[in-house]
Amino acid sequence: MTKNDLINQIVRLKIDLKYLKKDLQFRLDGNDIEGTKTKYNDDVNGFAKRAGTFEAYATMDNQTFKSAINDIEKMLTELK
Numbered sequence: 767m768t769k770n771d772l773i774n775q776i777v778r779l780k781i782d783l784k785y786l787k788k789d790l791q792f793r794l795d796g797n798d799i800e801g802t803k804t805k806y807n808d809d810v811n812g813f814a815k816r817a818g819t820f821e822a823y824a825t826m827d828n829q830t831f832k833s834a835i836n837d838i839e840k841m842l843t844e845l846k
Contacts, residue, residue: 775844778844779841782841786834786837789830789833789834793826793827796823797823797827799820802816802819
C-alpha cells in the first residue's frame with residue numbers, strides 16, 4: 767500500500783465514522799423517554815401506548831445498531 771493509498775483510506779474512514787456518529791446521535795436524540803412517559807401519563811390507555819412507543823424505539827435502535835455494526839465491519843475489512 768502506498769502512502770497515497772493509506773491517506774485516501776484514512777480519509778474515507780473518517781467520513782464513514784462521521785456519518786455513523788451522526789446516525790447514532792439522531793437515534794439517541796429521537797428517544798425521548800421522559801417525554802413519552804409524561805405524554806401518556808394521564809391517558810386511560812397510556813400503558814399500552816407507552817409500551818408500543820418503547821417497542822418502536824427498541825426496534826429502530828436495533829436496526830441502527832445492526833447498520834452500525836455492518837458499517838464498522840466494512841471499515842475493518844477495508845483496513846486489511
